[in-house]
Amino acid sequence: MNKTLFDKVWDSHVVHRIKNGPDVLFIDRHMVHEVTSPVAFLGLKNRNVNVLFPEKTFATADHNTPTKNQHLPVKDPLSANQLKALEDNSKLHGISYWGLGHEKNGIVHVVGPEYGITQPGATIVCGDSHTSTHGAFGAIAFGIGTSEVEMVLSTQCIMQPKAKKMKISIDGKLSKAVTPKDVALFIISELSTSGATGYFVEYYGSVFSEMSMEGRMTVCNLSIEMGARGGMIAPDEKTFEYIKDREFTPRGKDWDKAMKYWSTLKSDADAIFDKELCFDGETIQPMITYGTNPGMGMSISNGIPNAKSQKGGVKTYLKSLEYMNYNEGESMLGKKIDFVFLGSCTNGRIEDFRAFTEIIKGKKKAPNVTAWLVPGSHKVEKAIKKEGLLTILNEAGFELREPGCSACLAMNDDKIPPGKYAVSTSNRNFEGRQGPGSRTLLASPLVAAAAAITGIVTDPRTLF
Amino acid sequence: MAYDKFTILESSAVPLPIENIDTDQIIPARFLKATERKDFGDNLFRDWRYDSNNNPKKDFVLNNPKFKGEILVGGKNFGSGSSREHAAWSVYDYGFRCVVSSFFADIFRNNCLNIGVLPVQVTSKFLEEIFNKIYENPKTKLNIDLNKQKIKIIGTNLSESFDINEYKKKNMLHGYDDIDYLMNIKDSIEIFAKNTPL
Numbered sequence: 001m002n003k004t005l006f007d008k009v010w011d012s013h014v015v016h017r018i019k020n021g022p023d024v025l026f027i028d029r030h031m032v033h034e035v036t037s038p039v040a041f042l043g044l045k046n047r048n049v050n051v052l053f054p055e056k057t058f059a060t061a062d063h064n065t066p067t068k069n070q071h072l073p074v075k076d077p078l079s080a081n082q083l084k085a086l087e088d089n090s091k092l093h094g095i096s097y098w099g100l101g102h103e104k105n106g107i108v109h110v111v112g113p114e115y116g117i118t119q120p121g122a123t124i125v126c127g128d129s130h131t132s133t134h135g136a137f138g139a140i141a142f143g144i145g146t147s148e149v150e151m152v153l154s155t156q157c158i159m160q161p162k163a164k165k166m167k168i169s170i171d172g173k174l175s176k177a178v179t180p181k182d183v184a185l186f187i188i189s190e191l192s193t194s195g196a197t198g199y200f201v202e203y204y205g206s207v208f209s210e211m212s213m214e215g216r217m218t219v220c221n222l223s224i225e226m227g228a229r230g231g232m233i234a235p236d237e238k239t240f241e242y243i244k245d246r247e248f249t250p251r252g253k254d255w256d257k258a259m260k261y262w263s264t265l266k267s268d269a270d271a272i273f274d275k276e277l278c279f280d281g282e283t284i285q286p287m288i289t290y291g292t293n294p295g296m297g298m299s300i301s302n303g304i305p306n307a308k309s310q311k312g313g314v315k316t317y318l319k320s321l322e323y324m325n326y327n328e329g330e331s332m333l334g335k336k337i338d339f340v341f342l343g344s345c346t347n348g349r350i351e352d353f354r355a356f357t358e359i360i361k362g363k364k365k366a367p368n369v370t371a372w373l374v375p376g377s378h379k380v381e382k383a384i385k386k387e388g389l390l391t392i393l394n395e396a397g398f399e400l401r402e403p404g405c406s407a408c409l410a411m412n413d414d415k416i417p418p419g420k421y422a423v424s425t426s427n428r429n430f431e432g433r434q435g436p437g438s439r440t441l442l443a444s445p446l447v448a449a450a451a452a453i454t455g456i457v458t459d460p461r462t463l464f
Numbered sequence: 465m466a467y468d469k470f471t472i473l474e475s476s477a478v479p480l481p482i483e484n485i486d487t488d489q490i491i492p493a494r495f496l497k498a499t500e501r502k503d504f505g506d507n508l509f510r511d512w513r514y515d516s517n518n519n520p521k522k523d524f525v526l527n528n529p530k531f532k533g534e535i536l537v538g539g540k541n542f543g544s545g546s547s548r549e550h551a552a553w554s555v556y557d558y559g560f561r562c563v564v565s566s567f568f569a570d571i572f573r574n575n576c577l578n579i580g581v582l583p584v585q586v587t588s589k590f591l592e593e594i595f596n597k598i599y600e601n602p603k604t605k606l607n608i609d610l611n612k613q614k615i616k617i618i619g620t621n622l623s624e625s626f627d628i629n630e631y632k633k634k635n636m637l638h639g640y641d642d643i644d645y646l647m648n649i650k651d652s653i654e655i656f657a658k659n660t661p662l
Contacts, residue, residue, distance in 0.1 A: 013660075015649070015652060015653055015656045016649060016652065018631050019630075020629055020630035020631065021629050021630055021631025021632070022629065022631060022632075024646065024649065024653075026653070026656055026657065026660060028660065028662045029662075035496050035497075035548070036547070036548060036549065038498075038499035038500070039499070039500060039501050039549075042499070042500055042501075043643075047643070047647075049647070052650075052653075052654075053657065063493075063496075064497065076497075078497035078498075079497060081497070081499060082497050082498075082499055085499045119662060121661070121662065122662050127547060127548075127549075128546075128547055129545065129546050129547040129571060131547075143546075143547035143571055144547060144571070144574075145547055145548075145549035145552070145571060145574060145575035145578060146549040146550075146575075147549060147575065147578035147579060147641070147642070147643075148574075148578065148642075150643060151642055151643055151646055154643060154646070154647065155643070155646040155647065155650060155653055156653060156657060157646055157653055158642075159631075159642045159645065159646070160574065161629065163570075193484060193541065193544050194484070194540070194541040194544065194567060194569070197541075197567070197568075197569060197570055198570060227541075227544065227569060227570065229570055229571075257661070258661070258662070261661050293484050293486065293544070313483040313484070313539075313540065315481075315482065315483060315539075316482065316483040316484050316539075319482070409488075409493040410493060410494065411493045411494060411496065411497070418516065428486075428488070428545060430486045430488040430489065430545060431488070431489060431511070432488060432489075432492055432511050433488050433493075436492070436494075436511055436516060437516070
């Protein structure tokens with residue numbers, strides 16, 4: 001009793017508890033990609049050990065992959081080498097590998113849920129901080145470093161102290177054009193990028209229970225941006241509906257058995273959290289960031305907050321504004337935009353493309369804007385075509401690229417040039433994140449669409 | 465990967481009094497394409513350290529010969545952002561064995577501990593003192609005694625204790641890593657695996 005959802009899942013996965021030390025935590029699902037795994041595989045080789053449970057690890061190529069002409073060899077030799085290493089390592093160790101060109105290829109945090117690898121009550125790790133995405137299903141999911149990737153490959157365990165527990169509740173009806181991305185950017189702007197460091201967050205309230213699974217994934221994805229180890233939402237009918245009949249989801253008797261376990265996955269009524277926060281969902285507006293960390297977000301129609309109101313430190317704030325070439329108090333509305341990026345593990349799912357299309361339908365892309373629309377996976381790409389969204393996008397002057405992480409971290413050719421402004425649906429607006437010297441404004445797919453057709457920062461509510 | 469033991473480190477330090485230094489600043493994503501751990505120190509703080517023509521930026525602290533040492537002192541919330549261990553590798557490979565700050569991001573801290581870089585969290589007041597003393601005299605040394613969990617500013621009576629869990633402390637003192645530990649309990653892990661529901 002008194003247990004939170006996080007307690008229940010964590011405690012049931014502890015193999016061994018070290019006094020005054022970390023827990024040895026068993027990992028149910030391990031996702032790997034090309035960037036953070038090669039040194040871990042090299043470690044196995046040096047120690048002369050094999051992958052302990054290859055069936056619990058899944059590999060996909062996403063960070064380095066081009067988003068055009070994926071059928072051709074990858075031009076950048078370093079990227080090609082890293083992709084080849086993932087393929088070779090997966091084959092050597094008998095790990096499922098969804099490389100470039102594979103029909104299941106896509107961003108690791110998009111394909112995991114799509115194929116039912118992500119399940120409630122599971123412990124899921126990946127050498128990528130946005131692994132928190134999978135918490136949307138009531139899993140404990142978080143990013144790990146390469147040393148830990150090696151631990152999971154060789155022993156299916158990691159060693160970490162249990163995090164503290166935070167409850168964030170938001171009730172009320174969201175206003176028009178307020179999306180899960182806005183809810184997340186709002187929370188981060190309230191907490192700052194370190195406000196939840198040391199905690200695992202559980203989200204409660206009608207705002208989250210009414211949210212689609214895609215929306216919940218967006219919120220959990222961004223938990224890391226407030227410093228949290230991860231975020232999670234208790235599974236409900238929507239969760240079970242989503243995962244039923246996916247390739248890696250249990251079936252028949254196994255499904256019934258799993259459901260028995262999954263139905264226990266909620267916090268007890270008297271569960272004790274280390275910290276509880278409450279916000280009013282009705283006050284949240286469409287959001288946009290103006291600075292160089294995700295905590296520097298604001299309602300799109302407000303002025304840029306002044307130096308005095310800064311929780312993250314005045315020096316950082318001033319450095320940020322200088323980098324962005326913005327001034328305190330200025331309105332963000334009307335600021336000129338050069339690029340729009342729709343995609344990433346944060347907002348690269350079908351629901352995000354539907355939202356974007358809703359705004360641009362029957363309009364034309366602004367001539368000064370270069371737009372990169374990158375689906376999170378081939379499955380998303382197929383749905384975009386099947387639902388007729390591609391035709392609408394093409395008619396408005398947009399083209400669709402092939403899946404991958406793309407301009408979110410600009411490891412491939414999709415780099416925002418120095419000094420240029422991009423409205424991005426991704427997760428980080430750090431200096432140079434989208435290419436050296438690039439300037440990023442994080443926002444929802446609706447705000448991105450509004451910018452794409454007007455060429456300036458525009459309130460999407462004026463365009464419906 | 466095993467690393468050198470960490471017991472007592474006495475060294476001058478490099479000051480970087482900026483808050484929220486994120487992993488994309490520590491090492492930009494375009495330098496994460498290696499398949500082995502080699503030369504990451506060259507790209508530590510790449511875009512703060514070099515201009516677009518790869519010329520060193522004079523005003524950045526790593527290009528200022530006045531400031532040298534095996535300790536990096538950073539502003540609050542050091543290492544936020546990505547889980548890339550490459551950030552910790554680049555700090556280590558450049559020659560730092562210790563990062564001092566008033567607050568660390570979780571994954572970065574964990575990555576440091578796993579590769580032999582000691583993250584030392586001090587109060588904001590003490591951090592301010594360190595910065596002041598270094599700027600007064602760049603040769604100022606810090607003494608970090610892991611066993612005693614104590615950080616001192618040499619030549620002053622200023623010192624503070626810092627936290628680290630017993631297990632990680634022992635690992636760092638002896639240069640052990642977690643995989644050695646886990647390999648030793650592999651049998652109990654395999655038994656555990658048989659009884660997991662998923």
